[in-house]
Amino acid sequence: MSPSYDFSHKVVCVTGAGRGIGLAIASAFAEAGARVCVNDIDAESALRAASDLSATGSDVFAFPADVADPARVSAMFGAIDQRWDQIDVLVNNAGIEPVHSLFDHPLSDWRRTLDVNLTGPFLCTQHAARRMRDRGGGVILNIASIAGKSQPLYLRSAYAASKAGLVGFTKEAAREFAPYGIRVNAVCPGVIVTPMTEHLREDAAQMARWRGEIPLARLGEAEEVAALCLWLASDAASYVTGVAWHVDGGKNMA
Ligand code: NAP
16 A cells, blocks of 8 residues: 655554554555554564564564553653654554453453553553643544444453543543643454454454355455544544544444
8 A cells, every 4th residue: 555644754653563554554555655663462573573664674663561550651651752752643553353252251351441441542542641741632543443433343341442432532632731722532343354364354254244145245454444544643534533433444424
């Protein structure tokens, strides 16, 4: 996807960027000239992603960390300060999606999902927003899901609750940060081709059902989510804040 944005003076941090949607977002920003901190809980994939992006000439570094760990998140923003002394765009992308019936949902998985999908963005947002306030502005993007807005999935109650929480959090943050020039939006993908949905895509009957329900009649690509993120982070979206955007092939039109 050819970038039509110039982020060459911007510093971007993308969480969960070792693979999937996060990697596509980090790659798109790097291609548009941004300096990028690639976070992932999986050190190997974070380092591999950063090394691949550096090989194309981008200024990138990996910071392996669990976004739910306050000390590691603090260390990550400290490392960004040390390297660039600037943060312009935060993309809260890291997420997990456990599958359980509510009847016997383990409490530990419920808590872990809220920790990663909701507390992680809270922690990263606090660190980024304080710095953005001091610099006069910035952009925060929260990768939520149609599951948290308009499309119940199945056996994913913790996931849906965390993503619905993230949409509410986005609006609160947008309201509070607006006077400081910080815009906050949520991005709600439909079913996107990534490792997270690999097990679902193996089910041919399910795939046929989905195609029938999606007006554009196909699943989305990670690069298509990244394209929306670039627009939202750019000055072209300078009057856009507090919105949860669908990127789902038209499945949810509300
Ligand atoms: P993915 O392929 O599973 O990639 C997520 C990445 O985040 C993985 O590298 C994962 O590492 C990392 N991660 C997990 N927990 C983390 C933590 N605590 N701290 C830092 N990194 C962590 O998922 P994806 O499909 O790209 O999804 C990315 C985001 O989009 C998620 O928030 C997801 O909920 C959302 N989303 C995806 C879809 C879809 O259809 N794919 C639809 C709607 C929303 P490990 O591999 O080690 O776990």
